[in-house]
Amino acid sequence: MSTSQGRSGEDLASSYLSRRGYTILGRNLRLGRGELDIIACSETLLLFVEVKTHKTRESGLLAVNEDKCARLYSAAEAWLAKHPAYAGLQCRFDLIIVTPRMGLPRWLPPRIEHMKDIIN
Template sequence: MSTKLGQAGEDRAVRYLQRRGYTILGRNIRLARGELDIIAKRDELLVFVEVKAHQTYESALLAVHPDKCARLQSAAETWLSHHPNYAHLQCRFDLIILTPRIGLPMWVSPRIEHMEDIIR
């Protein structure tokens, strides 16, 4: 996947989250233990969002394997240690998958699937 495609997918995911009342606190946060695509807040909930723009839903799911989940958790812990003012919030890990709509022109927005609480 190209960086341009990934960036466009994250831009769409941000707009999707904002339309649902989330405030975006950060994007593409690179930490020693991994990267966080989007950090968002809604009410008393802090959400670490992984974004996958793939050709198929299945390939996007396969990209979020146990090692990836461990890196996300570790990166979130590091981010929280640098932002203790958010430590009191309930935390959740979400996944947003963007896939093309088969048979439709490229300019048609991709399908967005938002999966909440993917790591327990």
């Protein structure tokens, strides 16, 4: 997918999280050895969200390998070091996969799948 499609997927993911009561704290931040697509929080939970906009769910899943998870963790540690006020919240790493509805009318929105706690 192109960069513009990736940004569009991140916009959809941010809206999805906002509708579920999360506050978006940041997007597309390069820290540590990685990049954080979305940082969001609720009263008790801090989310580090990786967004994958792919043609298929499977290719989105394959893009989040062990090395990618290590880079996400490094970036999250760097973000928390810069924002100690959030250190008391429970942290979770989530994945949102955005896939277009192939062959269906264009007015149907892309599919959004939210997978919680992808890094243990």
